[in-house]
Amino acid sequence: MTTYTLPSRGASWAGIKGRLAELQSLDWSHRDGRLPLHCYYANDDVSQVAAEAYAMFASTNALAPVAFPSTRQMEQEVVAMALGLLHGPSGSAGCMTSGGTESIILAVKAARDFAAATRPRKQPNIVLPRSVHPAFDKAAHLLGLTVRRTALQPGYRCDVAALEAAMDEDTILLVASAPSLPYGLVDPIAEVGQLALRTGTWLHVDSCIGGMLAPFVAKLGYPVPPFDFAVPGVRSMSADLHKFGYSAKGASLVLYRDEADLDYQYCRFDAWPKGDYFTPTLAGTRSGGTIASAWAVxxxxxEEGYLATTARLMRLRDHYIAGFRALGLEVLGPPDLAVVTVTAPQANIFSIADDMRERGWYMSLVAEPPAIQQTVNLVHEQVAERYFDDLAAAVQQGAARAAAGIEAHDARAVVTY
Incomplete structure (x- = not known):
């Protein structure tokens, strides 16, 4: 561990700011278009709104809505707007969280506690496709559940028959993705919903990447498989506001078809001197900054602004798909939204990624099958042509490396997100 101590004397803001700039220079820029994931951009005005709204409410605490009623009102309005986009019926509800992982943990907790209250199981388990986010395994570890991951269809979507075969009387939760992170593909959620209804099992749809994008993609006329509360059987959802909602990090949503289910995620405690203590999420203190940022953006x-932004985004996505295919690369899917995963049938894709990295591009890798990935957003408009010029050279170099028998690294050594 690095040894570091508190300075004996305070420094000037100018000096501190200079040091912060030095530290910031170590990071990949989220504005030059060379990051294929992690950051999401609509335009400069949106970024400014997100940052200024955050700053206005950074010191408020959503843990205390009586002291800061603004945070409760904004959170309720953000939830209501999202439910409107995701076909939440009358009586649906939800809350904001710090990110997709917290949203997922809370939904799994709600499903576990509902099962314990209605029909306790000896060894409760959750069943999900292999492509689902590892946050569910984290949730299961924390909550004392077993995870059963199932094989996918040849097209990398959920195999509903495999899900059903993995279920037993102790299964408390089914999961599907809209879309999955590795492949950018929406699972056949209508079919999973029918399985959930037939077996009386809670179904959660993880739409952290797509929840704030898919509704607008669909309104623009692109084919989007049904995935939200319009699908019978979908009981809860997770959707990130800090992705294609364009708010400041970290802001996510956990949503429920029925407000009664929201109560199972809450934590209440009064066996201490202070009295009743209530938290709706895992966190106690929650900055109102993230809530205000999402509300403001x-x-x-x-709707008009999101549609315009999404129209540009989907045109750019199609440009990337065409560019990959023109170089002889295979696009898995086709993608439903903005996550594009690409393999190289005639070359070593990791060799290509190595060469792109040398050319100054951050590369997102997928282990199974070996692939590279691009989550397209509007910051990539400015660099798309340069990207494909470099990629063409990298594909050529990758073919040369393969001919020379030069091996690339193992993706598992670097793939973390």
């Missing part, structure tokens, strides 16, 4: 863009 959603009002700033409105």
């Amino acid at each position: 959603m009002h700033f863009l409105g």
